[in-house]
Amino acid sequence: MAGDYKPIKLTREGFERLEKSLEQEQNRLAEATRILQEQMEASADFEDTGLEDAKREKGIIEARIEELEDTLSRASLIEAEEHAGRVGLGTTLTLHNEATKQDMKVQLVSAPEATVRGGSLPKISDDSPVGQALMGRKKGESFVVNLESGKQVKYKIKSLD
Structure with a gap:
């Protein structure tokens, strides 16, 4: 993705909303990581559906964080x-x-x-x-x-x- 740098034009309000969304997702990731850790400690059977659900949720949150970080890193603020x-x-x-x-x-x-x-x-x-x-x-x-x-x-x- 290094050669795929294309600026993304954002309003100041949009940039701030994306930053807030990133912060919320990072908080969700911390919680999902904690839950996954608890599931792993409590589960002797790695086929446990709770464990699989926790892994899947953590992966979804990580992907959203990566997307938000990429967007913010390429942001170019615009003025109307x-x-x-x-x-x-x-x-x-x-x-x-x-x-x-x-x-x-x-x-x-x-x-x-x-x-x-x-x-x-x-x-x-x-x-x-x-x-x-x-x-x-x-x-x-x-x-x-x-x-x-x-x-x-x-x-x-x-x-x-």
């Missing part, structure tokens, strides 16, 4: 002002769904940031159909998104906040 009136990573905007006549305030972020829960606004990943259609657009522009279900949704950018 970098986009000069156009939608880009980190932009907060209000979208109007023309069919439902509803507005929603969202933030466009990178895929790794979109997967982390929390934050003050709903996140749209830049690699989702809506996220891809938003990139580079200006306030007032309308656009149609073809969803995976085959449906089309028409949006209008009401404001860039």
Whole structure:
């Protein structure tokens, strides 16, 4: 993976949420390690399902920690002002769904940031159909998104906040 270094653009809020998630996973790993140790000491039979479950859980947590550490090590913080009136990573905007006549305030972020829960606004990943259609657009522009279900949704950018 040494030659696979690709920066990941994150907002400051997203970076902080990823750091918090890493800390939580590290705490979970410490607990899973303790439980695994107890299972090993209590189990004379290594085919014990509790022991196997504990090993599996520890492996899942270790993989998540590795993923978070990789993302954070490649993080490049972005500022919304970098986009000069156009939608880009980190932009907060209000979208109007023309069919439902509803507005929603969202933030466009990178895929790794979109997967982390929390934050003050709903996140749209830049690699989702809506996220891809938003990139580079200006306030007032309308656009149609073809969803995976085959449906089309028409949006209008009401404001860039």
